[in-house]
Amino acid sequence: MIIMPSLIFKRVILLLSLILIISEAYGQSRPDSFTFLFNRVQESENAIDTLNGSAYYFDGKLYLHVSYPVNQFFFVDDRKIKIYYPESKRGYDIISDAPFDLPIVNSLIAFMKDDYGLAKIGFIIRSNSVSGDTLIAHWEHMSGPDSGKFEIYYKDDIIVKARYSAKSIFLETVLKDHKTFGGYLIPTHIETRNSSLRNSEIESLFVEQLSINPEIPDSIMNFDFPDDAVIEKRKF
Amino acid sequence: MNQTIRRYGSIFFLILSFSLIIQPITVNTYAFSNPDPVADARLHAGHESGGTWFLIGCVGGFIGYIVATAITPNPPATALVGKDEQYVATFTDVYQSEVKSIRTRNAMYGCLVGTGATVLLYVAAVAAATESSTY
Numbered sequence: 001m002i003i004m005p006s007l008i009f010k011r012v013i014l015l016l017s018l019i020l021i022i023s024e025a026y027g028q029s030r031p032d033s034f035t036f037l038f039n040r041v042q043e044s045e046n047a048i049d050t051l052n053g054s055a056y057y058f059d060g061k062l063y064l065h066v067s068y069p070v071n072q073f074f075f076v077d078d079r080k081i082k083i084y085y086p087e088s089k090r091g092y093d094i095i096s097d098a099p100f101d102l103p104i105v106n107s108l109i110a111f112m113k114d115d116y117g118l119a120k121i122g123f124i125i126r127s128n129s130v131s132g133d134t135l136i137a138h139w140e141h142m143s144g145p146d147s148g149k150f151e152i153y154y155k156d157d158i159i160v161k162a163r164y165s166a167k168s169i170f171l172e173t174v175l176k177d178h179k180t181f182g183g184y185l186i187p188t189h190i191e192t193r194n195s196s197l198r199n200s201e202i203e204s205l206f207v208e209q210l211s212i213n214p215e216i217p218d219s220i221m222n223f224d225f226p227d228d229a230v231i232e233k234r235k236f
Numbered sequence: 237m238n239q240t241i242r243r244y245g246s247i248f249f250l251i252l253s254f255s256l257i258i259q260p261i262t263v264n265t266y267a268f269s270n271p272d273p274v275a276d277a278r279l280h281a282g283h284e285s286g287g288t289w290f291l292i293g294c295v296g297g298f299i300g301y302i303v304a305t306a307i308t309p310n311p312p313a314t315a316l317v318g319k320d321e322q323y324v325a326t327f328t329d330v331y332q333s334e335v336k337s338i339r340t341r342n343a344m345y346g347c348l349v350g351t352g353a354t355v356l357l358y359v360a361a362v363a364a365a366t367e368s369s370t371y
Binding site (some may be wrong): 051053064066068069070072074076081083085088090092094096097098100101102103104232234235236 | 308310311313316317319320321325328
């Protein structure tokens with residue numbers, strides 16, 4: 001088999017790009033905070049569900065103001081969640097011994113890390129390949145392939161797709177419609193297909209009016225319940 | 237034993253990575269129109285790794301079981317976004333109860349298996365020592 005020198009050159013360039021991307025993963029400046037309006041649509045065979053609101057991510061904390069289907073304030077700060085319903089002036093103050101996950105912003109936070117946040121949870125890059133103008137990095141956990149595999153797709157140095165496959169789980173997240181916000185190229189449509197359950201399901205997250213490193217209002221940064229609110233404390 | 241640990245370690249990791257990266261994306265898919273908090277909480281609780289707690293019970297014995305009963309499971313925040321007050325209350329109660337049940341049950345099984353294995357080894361060791369001392 002004869003391999004064209006230009007093809008070899010192209011692959012070498014792409015591989016060097018990948019090495020550069022990964023090596024810069026921990027040194028490059030990343031947005032510390034961002035805000036955006038979101039519209040999340042979930043589709044299954046039988047139903048469509050919509051969630052609208054605004055999101056503020058800062059200092060590892062998340063503040064969501066859900067406007068539909070309920071009016072809800074949702075504040076996540078490491079091991080604490082504050083949920084408040086302004087109409088009824090009732091809410092929950094949830095405290096745990098372990099950190100909570102960050103809804104809505106997960107994929108965006110992963111996207112903003114060049115390795116999709118995989119190294120932090122013990123994944124290491126095993127190999128890479130090229131398909132057209134797309135570079136594909138193949139990741140495995142250090143404990144072995146039984147723990148699932150990730151494929152991260154890079155096009156023009158940005159992540160356009162992430163695939164996870166394990167024994168009975170297959171997930172594909174496509175990051176598309178990238179737009180420049182504050183000098184950063186950010187996907188404004190994140191589509192996740194999940195075939196790990198019986199029915200195939202699709203989640204689409206649409207991002208609008210994204211603002212990078214914005215001024216966060218003090219009322220959001222230090223969110224607290226109103227004095228006249230009826231709050232139920234829950235400890236986990 | 238090493239194989240068993242590796243196997244359970246692998247299962248544990250699968251669940252862990254699922255919860256860290258994938259679960260936050262997928263869990264909301266349970267909550268479609270007219271969500272049922274009890275059914276949703278049970279589905280979420282189904283992701284809990286019983287194998288890990290079996291191993292903890294097996295290795296830690298009664299202490300492992302105590303740990304399983306003492307640690308209160310964390311509800312997934314993703315499941316609570318955009319849900320009304322009643323849903324949040326019911327979901328967190330059922331989720332906590334279901335996960336705790338899975339953990340304590342598996343830790344107890346692990347504790348019993350671990351204790352049984354220890355007793356068998358002890359009996360075998362005593363028998364071997366007795367046999368060698370008679371010669």
